[in-house]
Amino acid sequence: MVVSDFPSAKLHVVTGKGGTGKTTVAGALALALAAGGRQVLLMEVEGRQGIAQLFDTPPLPYEERMVATARGGGEVYALAVDPEAALLEYLAMFYNLRRAGSALKRIGAIDFATTIAPGMRDVLLTGKVMEAATRERRGGGGRLYDKVVLDAPPTGRIARFLNVNAEVAGLARMGPVRQQADSVMNLLRSRKTAVHLVTVLEEMPVQETADGVGELTKAGLPVGGVVVNMVREPLLPAASLAAAAAGGLDQAELARGLTGAGVEAEPALVAALAGEASDHAGRVLLEEREREELAELGRPTYELPMLSEAIDLSCLYDLATMLDDQGLV
Amino acid sequence: MSARLDVDRLLDQSSIIVCCGAGGVGKTTTSAALALRAAERGRTECVLTIDPARPLAQAMGQTELDNTPRTVADVDPAAGGSLDAMMLDMKRTFDEIVLAHADPQRAEQILANPFYVSLSSSFAGTQEYMAMEKLGQLRELGTWDLIVVDTPPSRSALDFLDAPQRLGRFLDGRMIRMLLAPAKAGGRGVMKVFSVGINVFTSVLTRVLGAQALKDLSLFVASLETMFGGFRERADHTYRLLKEDGTAFVVIAVPERDALREAAYFVDRLASERMPLAGLVLNRVHTSAASGLSVERSLAAAESLDKSGDSPLTAAVLRIHAERLATAARDRRMAERFTASHPDVPVVQVAAQASDVHDLAGLRRIGGELANGPEATAPVRPAGKRRAG
Numbered sequence: 001m002v003v004s005d006f007p008s009a010k011l012h013v014v015t016g017k018g019g020t021g022k023t024t025v026a027g028a029l030a031l032a033l034a035a036g037g038r039q040v041l042l043m044e045v046e047g048r049q050g051i052a053q054l055f056d057t058p059p060l061p062y063e064e065r066m067v068a069t070a071r072g073g074g075e076v077y078a079l080a081v082d083p084e085a086a087l088l089e090y091l092a093m094f095y096n097l098r099r100a101g102s103a104l105k106r107i108g109a110i111d112f113a114t115t116i117a118p119g120m121r122d123v124l125l126t127g128k129v130m131e132a133a134t135r136e137r138r139g140g141g142g143r144l145y146d147k148v149v150l151d152a153p154p155t156g157r158i159a160r161f162l163n164v165n166a167e168v169a170g171l172a173r174m175g176p177v178r179q180q181a182d183s184v185m186n187l188l189r190s191r192k193t194a195v196h197l198v199t200v201l202e203e204m205p206v207q208e209t210a211d212g213v214g215e216l217t218k219a220g221l222p223v224g225g226v227v228v229n230m231v232r233e234p235l236l237p238a239a240s241l242a243a244a245a246a247g248g249l250d251q252a253e254l255a256r257g258l259t260g261a262g263v264e265a266e267p268a269l270v271a272a273l274a275g276e277a278s279d280h281a282g283r284v285l286l287e288e289r290e291r292e293e294l295a296e297l298g299r300p301t302y303e304l305p306m307l308s309e310a311i312d313l314s315c316l317y318d319l320a321t322m323l324d325d326q327g328l329v
Numbered sequence: 330m331s332a333r334l335d336v337d338r339l340l341d342q343s344s345i346i347v348c349c350g351a352g353g354v355g356k357t358t359t360s361a362a363l364a365l366r367a368a369e370r371g372r373t374e375c376v377l378t379i380d381p382a383r384p385l386a387q388a389m390g391q392t393e394l395d396n397t398p399r400t401v402a403d404v405d406p407a408a409g410g411s412l413d414a415m416m417l418d419m420k421r422t423f424d425e426i427v428l429a430h431a432d433p434q435r436a437e438q439i440l441a442n443p444f445y446v447s448l449s450s451s452f453a454g455t456q457e458y459m460a461m462e463k464l465g466q467l468r469e470l471g472t473w474d475l476i477v478v479d480t481p482p483s484r485s486a487l488d489f490l491d492a493p494q495r496l497g498r499f500l501d502g503r504m505i506r507m508l509l510a511p512a513k514a515g516g517r518g519v520m521k522v523f524s525v526g527i528n529v530f531t532s533v534l535t536r537v538l539g540a541q542a543l544k545d546l547s548l549f550v551a552s553l554e555t556m557f558g559g560f561r562e563r564a565d566h567t568y569r570l571l572k573e574d575g576t577a578f579v580v581i582a583v584p585e586r587d588a589l590r591e592a593a594y595f596v597d598r599l600a601s602e603r604m605p606l607a608g609l610v611l612n613r614v615h616t617s618a619a620s621g622l623s624v625e626r627s628l629a630a631a632e633s634l635d636k637s638g639d640s641p642l643t644a645a646v647l648r649i650h651a652e653r654l655a656t657a658a659r660d661r662r663m664a665e666r667f668t669a670s671h672p673d674v675p676v677v678q679v680a681a682q683a684s685d686v687h688d689l690a691g692l693r694r695i696g697g698e699l700a701n702g703p704e705a706t707a708p709v710r711p712a713g714k715r716r717a718g
Contacts, residue, residue: 018352019588100533119447154352156380167447175539203685204382235652236645250642257643261630263622272619273646280649282683308655
């Protein structure tokens with residue numbers, strides 16, 4: 001058992017540039033957190049139904065549904081937060097305004113709040129996340145969770161998304177919205193929250209990760225770990241990397257080896273294979289540079305391998321174990 | 330199999346090209362590559378980028394975000410074209426609208442209102458409105474015969490398409506009148522004058538936001554009121570612009586499940602809105618020049634070399650080849666799945682690049698691939714006679 005790097009975190013926020021596998025990592029993290037008998041809620045807020053696809057279930061309604069059991073008896077529930085439903089729920093819960101909902105809908109106020117008014121949507125989504133992460137025993141009757149994992153908006157928007165309540169607090173100087181905004185920010189800026197960034201070893205995702213860490217830090221939001229996803233093993237011997245990358249792979253040696261293995265070493269084939277090796281070497285060297293860039297961020301880093309098959313539930317369990325073994329959980 | 334997207338024809342005949350797709354698929358790079366190629370084919374071109382990576386911005390000579398199109402140096406002028414590039418500054422774009430539509434005193438009031446400051450600079454969603462606004466502005470200037478637009482990295486690609494309509498719907502709606510009510514009535518018995526709906530609305534807002542914030546909001550909306558006519562007109566105008574003949578949407582994806590799903594969704598949506606879709610650009614497609622040597626044979630040969638201990642280098646190269654073939658096969662299956670469900674959408678594939686693009690030469694190479702396919706090295710042909718207007 002490895003000691004967790006984030007023992008006090010109740011809310012794990014997972015962000016990442018598009019295409020880096022942030023939903024997969026969020027799902028694996030939820031499974032890892034649930035292992036050993038804990039109850040975990042995995043939330044998504046972008047209406048993409050990414051969790052349902054990941055766990056191969058029908059699209060999630062606005063309702064907490066169990067999507068997987070973890071090793072050792074824990075359970076992962078999932079919720080796709082819908083801003084409109086969250087608003088109506090919010091009005092009912094905090095202001096006893098359930099009946100106002102339909103009137104507001106009729107005049108377009110709900111539409112206004114959830115799609116048109118910039119920022120309102122994010123206020124509602126983060127509000128719902130806080131509600132799930134701070135439920136008290138015997139309170140509103142909702143299910144109690146040990147941990148909450150949020151599959152959050154991408155790195156480019158994450159600081160703005162999480163910080164939206166600070167903006168609101170600046171606008172509403174008093175009143176319930178202000179109180180709500182303050183308590184969301186208190187949770188998000190506390191040690192009960194950890195914002196993890198998922199990246200791959202490519203230039204732009206690494207750059208965005210660095211920018212994201214900077215923006216989160218500036219906003220006073222707690223940066224968690226950096227998860228490097230889809231890591232590939234270097235296949236070439238280390239000594240050949242630099243030469244291969246520069247296009248100077250020993251083609252005579254390659255031709256000899258091919259012949260020895262019973263493959264006819266036509267010049268075109270040798271050249272094509274050498275070209276592929278050169279691409280591979282170039283990528284490996286680039287990945288090394290990107291890894292150094294990430295190390296400079298000074299955050300705990302976790303690596304997950306590239307999987308050749310499409311992600312299914314059994315892969316997710318494997319990824320969960322790897323996150324656990326490396327101490328993220 | 331669907332047709333190949335004729336990129337050069339697209340570049341020569343369009344007046345607006347909108348590049349859209351999920352995040353992380355190379356939208357900005359593709360936009361820039363299309364723009365450069367159009368310029369070098371003789372078009373007077375402007376590319377509007379939203380949030381380019383620094384190296385790409387530098388390649389196009391954009392060292393600062395200043396909301397003004399700037400000429401890109403080192404574009405080949407032989408065909409008579411030119412390339413300007415600009416990065417969108419959403420706050421400045423918003424400020425400019427206010428300054429253009431309100432008298433100086435009112436403009437000052439608006440610019441200082443806390444709701445305005447927040448709305449224009451930090452709230453998500455504003456970027457989409459402003460990208461559309463800027464496109465409309467650039468088009469009105471009439472300086473360029475082609476504008477290529479890179480769309481913002483929205484939570485979904487649809488935000489971009491929906492922004493102008495939403496704005497229009499909002500401005501038409503009862504919401505605005507209600508937000509205006511407290512400011513207009515100036516506290517003189519608002520509740521008596523208006524209907525029950527407003528009653529509920531204002532009381533909810535007061536309870537939720539607090540009275541002071543509601544007053545700020547109402548004043549903000551009131552001070553914007555004079556501009557609404559202009560706003561609405563522009564939103565409608567931009568929406569019509571997107572449906573015009575000279576406009577073409579290019580959907581960008583990579584051969585991965587999520588990106589292609591979003592691309593398919595976008596393609597369907599464009600069709601239902603009757604927006605002119607030109608085709609799909611599929612970036613980062615892996616191919617192999619040695620496809621004659623199969624995965625099985627490569628791995629068997631690598632294993633026999635392992636056993637004999639002969640040439641570990643060759644064994645490694647064979648494994649690299651096997652991996653590459655597997656990736657190429659996966660990419661091909663992904664692409665085929667898309668074309669099977671969308672047989673009428675022209676597609677062009679761009680090979681996976683060894684590294685990100687840092688300079689105009691890299692953009693030029695991608696432009697060449699977009700037009701001629703990965704292997705072709707045909708030089709850029711100058712544009713033929715262009716359509717008027």
